[in-house]
Amino acid sequence: MNWTCPHCQRPQTLTDPQEQFGKIRIDIERHRQGSAALTYRIRGCANDDCRMLTITAELRKTFDGTGNVNNNYAPLKVWTLQPQGTSKVQPDYIPKALVEDYTEACLIRDLSPKASATLARRCLQGMIRDFCGISKNRLVDEISALRTAVDAQTAPRDVSPDSLDAIDAVRKVGNIGAHMESDINNIVPVEPVEAQLLIELVESLFDEWYVARHKRQQRFAAVAKLAESKKATKVSTKPTAPPSAPPLSSDPDAPGPA
Ligand SMILES: [Zn+2]
Known part of the structure; x- marks a missing residue:
């Protein structure tokens, strides 16, 4: 096969020792999926440089009561358990649209480096627009406006010259450079290794920009909270009114003290 x-x-041509499969008949009563089984398939790569396992599972209809898979029906559900992209979990304070582009860029990197690079590039553009507030027609113009802002010290403080050097380094790589300089609708051929470079750039900017800013905000919030609690302690140690004074009513219509 x-x-x-x-x-x-x-x-490659798969041989028997390279493949293992099986199924689990589902005997749970009163569930909604009907007569079904969970099947799994594990394949080992024969390429000596790879030798990775590929693991898939399917939920399939079975003939009633037999547990035998009914091939007249397409699988109810198919999962590729491995490989499953290489994306890292990102914190929820990074805008959802950016994380989605990044995650999808990782998922399809090997299958479609072109589409992966396009998503990573869109993510990078989204970050420059969201985090730096710079919006131009072309990504390359946004990067150059960002450099001007960093030089003039008007860019957000987490956008360091190092961030820009990283963006420029990736921008100079073969097809990625063309990808960044072309219109968003132009598709440029990109190798998986180049798509990976773009993905890593996005990951490091997530860290340097969003994560660093969040940590700083948290530190400041903690300091402010500490200052507040110190102030409250100081207030509570002030001498209070003599115990003989009549208590003030909270009702404005109540008769005041004589
Ligand atoms: Zn392989």
Whole structure:
């Protein structure tokens, strides 16, 4: 059987020792999926440079009561358990749209480096727009406006010259450079390794910009809270009214003290 390893993209002919599969008949009563089984399949890559396992699972209809898979029906659900992209979990204070572009760029990096690079590039543009407040037609113009802002010290404080050097370094790489300088609708061929460079740039800017800013805000908030509690302690140690004084009523219509 001909098969292409999703880890290394190497087409190959699968032999028996390279594949293992099985199924679990679902005996749970009163569930909504009907007569079903969970099937799994594990394949090992024959490429010596890869040798990775690919693991998939499917939820499939079975003939009533037999546990035998009914191939007249398409799988109810298919999961690729491995490989499953290489994205890192990002904190929830990073805008959702940016994290989605990043995660999808990771998921399809090997299958479609072109689409992956396009998403990573859109994510990078989204970050410059959201975090730095710079918006131009082309990404390359936004990067140059960002450099001007950093030089003039008008950029957000977490955008260091190091961030810009990283962006520029990636921008100078072959097709990525063309990708950044072209219109957003132009598709430029990109290798998986180049798409990975863009993904790593996005990851490091998430850290340097959003995470660093969040940590600083948290530190300041903690200091402000401490200052507040110190102030409250000071107030409570002030001498209070003599105990003989009549208590003030909270009702404005109540007769005041004589
Ligand atoms: Zn492989």
